[in-house]
Amino acid sequence: MKKLNKDNAYLVFAFFILVLFAYITYLSPLAGDDWGYALGGRNGNPFVLAYNQYFNWSGRYFSEFWDYLVAPNKILWNILNPIIFASIFIVVYKIINPKRNRILINFILLFLILFVKDQVRMETYSWLVGTTFTIPLLFSLIYIYLAKRIIIGGDRKRMYYIIMALLSFYIGLAMENIAVTMVVMNILILIYAYVYKTPRHKWFLIPTITSVLSLVLLRLSPGATYRLANNHGEWLGFSIFEQIQINWINFMRYTFIDNKYLIFVLSLVVILFVLKRQKQYKNNRIITIMVCSVSGLVTLFSMAEMLFSITNLSMLRLCFDIYSDVNALILTSIVYMSFVAVIIVLLYVTLIGDEFYEGFFYLAIAGVSNLAMLLSPIFGSRSSLYTIYFIILLVCYLLSITKIEKRGSFPIVILAIVLIFGKTREYIFKYQLVAEVQRTRERIIQWYQENPEEKEYWLPAMPIYTIHSGNFDEDNEVHRIYFLRYYGLDETKMVKFYYESGE
Numbered sequence: 001m002k003k004l005n006k007d008n009a010y011l012v013f014a015f016f017i018l019v020l021f022a023y024i025t026y027l028s029p030l031a032g033d034d035w036g037y038a039l040g041g042r043n044g045n046p047f048v049l050a051y052n053q054y055f056n057w058s059g060r061y062f063s064e065f066w067d068y069l070v071a072p073n074k075i076l077w078n079i080l081n082p083i084i085f086a087s088i089f090i091v092v093y094k095i096i097n098p099k100r101n102r103i104l105i106n107f108i109l110l111f112l113i114l115f116v117k118d119q120v121r122m123e124t125y126s127w128l129v130g131t132t133f134t135i136p137l138l139f140s141l142i143y144i145y146l147a148k149r150i151i152i153g154g155d156r157k158r159m160y161y162i163i164m165a166l167l168s169f170y171i172g173l174a175m176e177n178i179a180v181t182m183v184v185m186n187i188l189i190l191i192y193a194y195v196y197k198t199p200r201h202k203w204f205l206i207p208t209i210t211s212v213l214s215l216v217l218l219r220l221s222p223g224a225t226y227r228l229a230n231n232h233g234e235w236l237g238f239s240i241f242e243q244i245q246i247n248w249i250n251f252m253r254y255t256f257i258d259n260k261y262l263i264f265v266l267s268l269v270v271i272l273f274v275l276k277r278q279k280q281y282k283n284n285r286i287i288t289i290m291v292c293s294v295s296g297l298v299t300l301f302s303m304a305e306m307l308f309s310i311t312n313l314s315m316l317r318l319c320f321d322i323y324s325d326v327n328a329l330i331l332t333s334i335v336y337m338s339f340v341a342v343i344i345v346l347l348y349v350t351l352i353g354d355e356f357y358e359g360f361f362y363l364a365i366a367g368v369s370n371l372a373m374l375l376s377p378i379f380g381s382r383s384s385l386y387t388i389y390f391i392i393l394l395v396c397y398l399l400s401i402t403k404i405e406k407r408g409s410f411p412i413v414i415l416a417i418v419l420i421f422g423k424t425r426e427y428i429f430k431y432q433l434v435a436e437v438q439r440t441r442e443r444i445i446q447w448y449q450e451n452p453e454e455k456e457y458w459l460p461a462m463p464i465y466t467i468h469s470g471n472f473d474e475d476n477e478v479h480r481i482y483f484l485r486y487y488g489l490d491e492t493k494m495v496k497f498y499y500e501s502g503e
Contacts, residue, residue: 010093013106014086017113020424021082021125027431028126029438030074031462032469035482037071037129044068059221061173063132070128077128084134085125089113091141092393095148098400104409105399107416108265112392114423115261119381120388122468126431130468133385136174139167140182140386143207144393147189151198152354161200164207172214178386179218180372182211185365192357228377235377247374249322249329254384255370256302256336257320262388263336264302266395267295270343273402277350287349294335294342301335340367351401359397366390430466437462437470445487457489461497471497 030038040049050065058064070077089109098105116125124130146164149155168186172179186208193201218224228236238246256263274291278284304319322329340363347359369386373379437460448457462470472479474494484491 007102009103010090010106013110014089014093016110017089018082018086020427021085022078024126024427024431025078025081027435028467029434029470030071030128030486031467032127032472032479033067033129034071034127034469035479035486037067038074039072039482039485041068041070041072053223055222057223057227059173059218059224060132060175061218061221062170063135063174066132066135067129070131074128077131081126081128081131081134084131084138085113088134088138088141088389091138091145092389092396095141095145095393096396096400098396101399101402101404101409104404104413105396107413107420108399109392109396111416111420111423112262112265112395114420114427116388117258117381118465119258119468120385122466123380123382124385127468130382133175133382136171136178137386137389139171140178140185141389141393143167143171143182143185148358151189151193151196152358156199158203161203161206165210168207168211169214172211173218176218176376177369177372177383179211179215181365181369181386183208183215184368185361186211188361188364232377240375244374247376247379248333250379251370251374252322252329252332252336254373254379254381255367255387257305257322257332258381258384259388259391260302260305262391262395264299266391267298267302267339269395269398269402270295270346271299272404273398274346274350276402276404284349287346291342291346294338297335298339301332355401359394362390362394362397366394430463433463434466434470445489448489449487452490454493456494456496457484458496458498461499463499 046065046068049068050061053064054061070080092109093106096105122130124133143164146160150160168182171182186204190201190204190208192198193204235243271292274284274288274295278288301319304316307313308316308320317325318328318331320328320332322332343363344360347356347363351359366387369390370384373383376383440460444459445457448454469479472483472495474480474496480495481491483495484493
């Protein structure tokens, strides 16, 4: 029974995520782009609308289809969104399939999922349109799980290759950076399968081809070309090197600076891993010193912003304030790139065969997911979702191959429980505030509907750091018009949001 409980504990954690996300999803109203998709989906066929968008605005056919299908039917999103996140937890755990530290890994995984940056949470966890990022994430994780079942697990079912091809095609027509990542992912898997003569290794050509095809269809779509030319014409005037130079600061922010808890945990896990391996392979003392030095520095850098808020030591700004100080950008780039390099060296020196390739694979696709955004004019928080979760995969993987005594993991689990409890209360509090403001809005909107003589609409604003696009600026004509149409108000009038006293 004890073994059974440990083996199936991940289901309890997944159920916790299911319940929590069901609650916050239920409390989250439609916001921002949701209003436009809800109106379009009410009056048209989602297949046709997505097809039209492919030629007029966006190559993300399957993402557009999702938005038009689900936005008019929020109850469907209320059901699917928590299932998606519970499934993400389960698939990550099943990919790792840990033989040791199972309870610890469950807690660390749950902790890292909840402790993402507020912008990432708002733009992907509780925003209907943001689900177009989480679905490709889930599908890419399922893809990795199936590939691992074939390569390492020895499962040769032909159906797996077909499913992988379908997943690759969907993902490639859903979001740009994960589409690029899928191509790289397929190439890495294909190379491994060929080098190690995996049975039926040629079958991996099928998902590889479909991933390349869907990426080409996405990137060369008439809609994407039109949108890029009309909305980002200046960006097209830059060379590739200039685009990389411009976006490097965003890459550092969305990969490292904003993900302080994730990078902090990764650095500690790397230190723990190398120390445990040092006991096993005593000839790696130089590697141990190098890895511990760089990882220890990263531990400090990841918490520098928090330490600055407590101590107000100006020198700490060099560790995170990359938008205000070019020296901070240079320093953080050197430190974090050195961190990536020492992880690769660590994996290469201490692991062999499948173990090395698996760890390197997670690190590589995590990097590619954000590196692909260097050539994009719209590099934002939600784009980093894939990098975040692939790094989480790496953290869980390293924990699964590190021998940790129970007396060592016990205080970590206790601390994780306390932090998860606090973060859960924060989630509940924030979304209850959102629901309260939404109820007030709806009462005021109903009054405006009954009193059309009013010259402008004054509505309570959603509290900051709660939901994405719950409010909009006065000059945001697109959101203003769709908001007014969605609620049946006069499109010619202005909408002004105000904050209640105390906010």
